Amino acid sequence: MEIKKVGVLGCGLMGSGIAQVCATAGFDVISLEIEQKYIDKGFAGIRKSLDKFSAKGTLKEPVDQIVARLKGTTRKEDLANCDIIIEAIIENLDEKRKIFASIDPIVKADAIFASNTSSISITETMTATKRPDRFVGLHFFNPVPLMKLVEVIRTIATSNDVYETVYEFGKKLGKSPVRTSDQTGFIVNRLLVPYLLDAVRAYEEGVGSISDIDAAMKLGCGYPMGPFTLLDFVGLDTTYYITDVMFDEFKEKRFASPSLLKRMVMAGWYGKKNGKGFYDWSNPENPLPQDAALRGLAK
Numbered sequence: 001m002e003i004k005k006v007g008v009l010g011c012g013l014m015g016s017g018i019a020q021v022c023a024t025a026g027f028d029v030i031s032l033e034i035e036q037k038y039i040d041k042g043f044a045g046i047r048k049s050l051d052k053f054s055a056k057g058t059l060k061e062p063v064d065q066i067v068a069r070l071k072g073t074t075r076k077e078d079l080a081n082c083d084i085i086i087e088a089i090i091e092n093l094d095e096k097r098k099i100f101a102s103i104d105p106i107v108k109a110d111a112i113f114a115s116n117t118s119s120i121s122i123t124e125t126m127t128a129t130k131r132p133d134r135f136v137g138l139h140f141f142n143p144v145p146l147m148k149l150v151e152v153i154r155t156i157a158t159s160n161d162v163y164e165t166v167y168e169f170g171k172k173l174g175k176s177p178v179r180t181s182d183q184t185g186f187i188v189n190r191l192l193v194p195y196l197l198d199a200v201r202a203y204e205e206g207v208g209s210i211s212d213i214d215a216a217m218k219l220g221c222g223y224p225m226g227p228f229t230l231l232d233f234v235g236l237d238t239t240y241y242i243t244d245v246m247f248d249e250f251k252e253k254r255f256a257s258p259s260l261l262k263r264m265v266m267a268g269w270y271g272k273k274n275g276k277g278f279y280d281w282s283n284p285e286n287p288l289p290q291d292a293a294l295r296g297l298a299k
């Protein structure tokens with residue numbers, strides 16, 4: 001089957017990034033949100049990002065032409081003739097099951113459903129619909145317009161045709177897709193999450209300061225960001241949620257949240273998105289490590 005029209009559920013950080021790469025690749029895109037204000041915010045971010053690419057001369061078309069392929073809606077009925085639906089709403093199984101169940105009778109029967117979840121079971125989400133053979137995971141990475149990877153996840157019920165169609169779709173988006181199966185965390189988070197949690201445990205044990213641990217991994221291993229910058233970037237709340245799902249699945253300490261991470265999330269320190277995490281992001285050009293404030297919690 002040919003994919004021409006893409007529906008994206010949610011227009012937050014990930015949803016808007018997904019909508020952007022789909023429109024840039026030439027697909028017609030319709031983004032569903034619960035209120036128009038979220039569409040406006042997401043689309044403003046898309047324009048800003050496209051303007052950056054345009055200034056660098058990396059776009060094949062003028063920004064306006066790409067933006068013209070993007071539509072926003074608050075009505076599920078407008079998704080009816082999409083060829084693929086990519087869900088990027090809140091990381092909550094019940095909410096994901098609810099939205100897929102509600103659009104299942106609306107969207108044409110041969111459309112493919114995909115979830116951008118980072119850790120929730122694709123199989124468990126899929127069972128809320130009557131199209132298990134046409135259901136996959138399609139996991140993008142933040143920031144979506146820059147990160148080259150997309151994980152394409154199959155369940156035991158996914159049909160081969162659907163899986164290969166989505167794999168090829170990932171390539172058409174300019175991404176490098178990798179194949180994986182529906183196991184908690186897939187490839188990247190299975191390996192990345194224990195590393196990030198170990199960084200927090202090392203910090204709790206006094207191995208080094210926030211900026212020294214970050215510098216060590218950046219300069220010693222060639223990582224683009226140190227673990228604490230990355231944690232703030234991904235979101236401490238998001239990471240904490242992922243640990244919850246992964247620990248529940250594997251019952252292994254390496255997937256369990258260190259107490260400092262839990263306490264930071266309880267205190268509302270979610271990272272860059274709301275200004276404070278392992279760094280204070282009041283001035284994003286010069287994030288300030290929060291060792292002094294966290295010392296009381298860390299010891």
Ligand code: CAA
Pocket residue numbers: 049050052053117118140141142143145146147189224225230234
């Ligand atoms: N759109 C367009 N351009 C953007 C942009 C965006 N959204 N974000 C940044 N840029 C541009 C910047 O303006 C900058 O342009 P100039 O070179 O002209 O200044 C350029 O991209 C590079 O950005 P920066 O200078 O800010 O920093 P950088 O070189 O470190 O690159 C990065 C930024 C690509 C994010 C890099 O730091 C990186 O790869 N970090 C790791 C990110 C990562 O690991 N992501 C995965 C997280 S895990 C996840 O998402 C999954 C999950 O399930 C939790």
